[in-house]
Amino acid sequence: MDRFVSTFTNKIDAKGRVSVPATFRAVLARDGYEGGIYCYPSVGAPALDAGGERLAQTIDGLLGDLPDYSVERDELSVALYGDVQVLNIDQDGRIVLPQSLREHAGIDTHVTFVGLGQKFQMWEPRRFEDFRARARHKADDHRKLFGAGSRHRSGGDQGGTEGARE
Amino acid sequence: MDRFVSTFTNKIDAKGRVSVPATFRAVLARDGYEGGIYCYPSVGAPALDAGGERLAQTIDGLLGDLPDYSVERDELSVALYGDVQVLNIDQDGRIVLPQSLREHAGIDTHVTFVGLGQKFQMWEPRRFEDFRARARHKADDHRKLFGAGSRHRSGGDQGGTEGARE
DNA sequence: TCTCATCCCATTGACACCCATGAAATCCCA
DNA sequence: TGGGATTTCATGGGTGTCAATGGGATGAGA
Numbered sequence: 001m002d003r004f005v006s007t008f009t010n011k012i013d014a015k016g017r018v019s020v021p022a023t024f025r026a027v028l029a030r031d032g033y034e035g036g037i038y039c040y041p042s043v044g045a046p047a048l049d050a051g052g053e054r055l056a057q058t059i060d061g062l063l064g065d066l067p068d069y070s071v072e073r074d075e076l077s078v079a080l081y082g083d084v085q086v087l088n089i090d091q092d093g094r095i096v097l098p099q100s101l102r103e104h105a106g107i108d109t110h111v112t113f114v115g116l117g118q119k120f121q122m123w124e125p126r127r128f129e130d131f132r133a134r135a136r137h138k139a140d141d142h143r144k145l146f147g148a149g150s151r152h153r154s155g156g157d158q159g160g161t162e163g164a165r166e
Numbered sequence: 167m168d169r170f171v172s173t174f175t176n177k178i179d180a181k182g183r184v185s186v187p188a189t190f191r192a193v194l195a196r197d198g199y200e201g202g203i204y205c206y207p208s209v210g211a212p213a214l215d216a217g218g219e220r221l222a223q224t225i226d227g228l229l230g231d232l233p234d235y236s237v238e239r240d241e242l243s244v245a246l247y248g249d250v251q252v253l254n255i256d257q258d259g260r261i262v263l264p265q266s267l268r269e270h271a272g273i274d275t276h277v278t279f280v281g282l283g284q285k286f287q288m289w290e291p292r293r294f295e296d297f298r299a300r301a302r303h304k305a306d307d308h309r310k311l312f313g314a315g316s317r318h319r320s321g322g323d324q325g326g327t328e329g330a331r332e
Numbered sequence: 333t334c335t336c337a338t339c340c341c342a343t344t345g346a347c348a349c350c351c352a353t354g355a356a357a358t359c360c361c362a
Numbered sequence: 363t364g365g366g367a368t369t370t371c372a373t374g375g376g377t378g379t380c381a382a383t384g385g386g387a388t389g390a391g392a
Contacts, residue, residue, distance in 0.1 A: 003222070005204070006251050010382070015337085019382050023252065044237040058234055090338065093381080115250075116243035117229060132244055139245030140209065176372070181347085185372050256348060259371085339388075348379075359368070 002030055004051075004115030009125050011110055017094040018111050024120055025093050028052045036086040037095070039122075041104040046127055048097075048105050050087070051119035058118070097122070168196055170217075170281030175291050177276055183260040184277050190286055191259050194218045202252040203261070205288075207270040212293055214263075214271050216253070217285035225250075263288070 008021040020028075020037075028037060031052035039050040049055075059080050066073040087095045097107065105124055112123040123131070174187040186194075186203075194203060197218035204225075205216040215221075225246050232239040253261040263273060271290055278289040289297070 003226075003247070005247050007248050013384065015385090017383090022381055042240070043235065045240065062235065088338085091340080092383090094383090096337075114244060114248045116240065117226065117247050121240075121244075131241075132248060135241040135244040135248070138238075138241050179373060180375085183373090188371060254348080257350080258373085260373090262347075333392100335390100335392080337388105337390085339386105341384105341386085343384080344382090346379105346381085348377100350377085351375090353372105353374080355370105355372085357368105357370075360366090362364095362366105 002027060003117045004120040005117070007112055007114045007128075009110055009112045012097075012107070016096045017090070018097065019092070019094050020089060021113050022093065024113060024115065025089070028089075036088045039085050039087050039097075039101065040083040041101065042121060045121075045131065046105050046124070047114075047131075048101055048107075048122040049119055050122060055119045168193060169283045170286040171283070173278055173280045173294075175276055175278045178263075178273070182262045183256075184263065185258070185260050186255060187279050188259065190279060190281065191255070194255075199255075202254040205251050205253050205263075205267060206249045207267065208287060211287075211297070212271050212290070213280075214267055214273075214288040215285055216288060221285050 004024055004027055006023070008024075010019045010021070012018045028051075031054050033052035037050050037052055038056050039048055041047075042049045062080065063073060063077060066076065085098060085101060087097070089095055097111070102108075105122060106127060107122065107124045110125050112125045112128045114121045114123060114128065170190055170193055172189070174190075176185045176187070178184045194217075197220050199218035203216050203218055204222050205214055207213075208215045228246065229239060229243060232242065251264055251267060253263070255261055263277070268274070271288060272293060273288065273290045276291050278291045278294045280287045280289060280294065
């Protein structure tokens with residue numbers, strides 16, 4: 001398995017530790033993460049984005065389009081890297097969320113881990129339920145756009161799979 | 167054989183396990199599924215969609231068109247990946263349906279597996295019977311619209327093994 | 333010295349593996 | 363072609379392992 005999938009809710013203990021779901025750890029292990037996972041406030045949502053080496057490379061990729069030593073690049077670098085924290089995973093697979101990150105997401109006693117394919121998010125469980133409900137609606141709309149039969153090309157092979165679920 | 171066809175009804179045991187029909191397992195084996203099958207609530211029906219690696223790639227294809235780091239992408243990712251569960255198949259070909267998925271489909275003691283070609287669905291047997299009855303009505307209406315003469319098959323049951331071993 | 337982070341160990345509950353059983357389908361041979 | 367033998371499959375249950383969680387002990391830095 002090589003993508004983050006599904007959602008899990010775990011508890012924060014008295015020391016502020018919370019277990020990263022085992023399946024996510026497995027993905028991270030494959031992804032390759034030395035020292036810890038990358039974590040930063042999500043853009044446009046009260047949540048935290050996190051991932052391994054591949055996520056860091058995605059960020060690098062965004063910067064790669066801009067010329068070295070340009071003001072734009074520096075600004076974007078600050079915006080993208082400035083809020084990033086590296087979180088260590090202890091031997092039992094747990095991390096500690098710094099205060100600043102917890103505040104941004106409104107996380108208190110429980111954390112909902114949400115797999116998004118190449119990265120995952122951490123949410124306060126209730127807020128996530130609200131967000132999920134809204135996301136489903138939008139996804140339904142999206143699906144209607146694809147509609148019946150309108151096959152959309154995709155980079156890979158997957159010869160002739162139908163457009164969407166359902 | 168490379169698509170899911172026919173329907174089977176199997177029982178959930180005391181531990182919450184249910185056998186995936188052997189023919190479906192054969193299709194999955196060909197499809198390639200490392201670690202498990204992908205399963206999520208069906209859209210617009212009280213059922214569960216499931217499939218192997220090919221299904222997962224279909225989801226990837228939907229997301230591939232959206233830019234990294236867009237809020238839109240995150241939302242769609244939540245709807246597509248966030249609801250997905252990866253179900254392991256044990257050595258005897260059985261899976262365990264998590265509570266959340268069983269609720270969505272109203273599944274209690276028995277599961278009806280319905281082949282849909284690329285993927286398959288899991289239903290609570292009664293609900294599926296209702297659904298099937300209605301689907302037949304609609305199919306009949308369609309046939310009437312096409313008019314007389316073009317009768318290409320007996321209007322019967324399309325040879326599925328219904329209610330296999332009860 | 334106090335606080336915080338890390339390490340280590342214990343508990344518990346869920347799940348995966350293993351084996352057994354019975355029924356149905358298939359094979360095989362007279 | 364019929365009937366016994368064999369295989370496949372769905373199902374039940376025991377047991378060991380692993381993940382999530384709680385808490386004590388140790389070490390580093392303020």
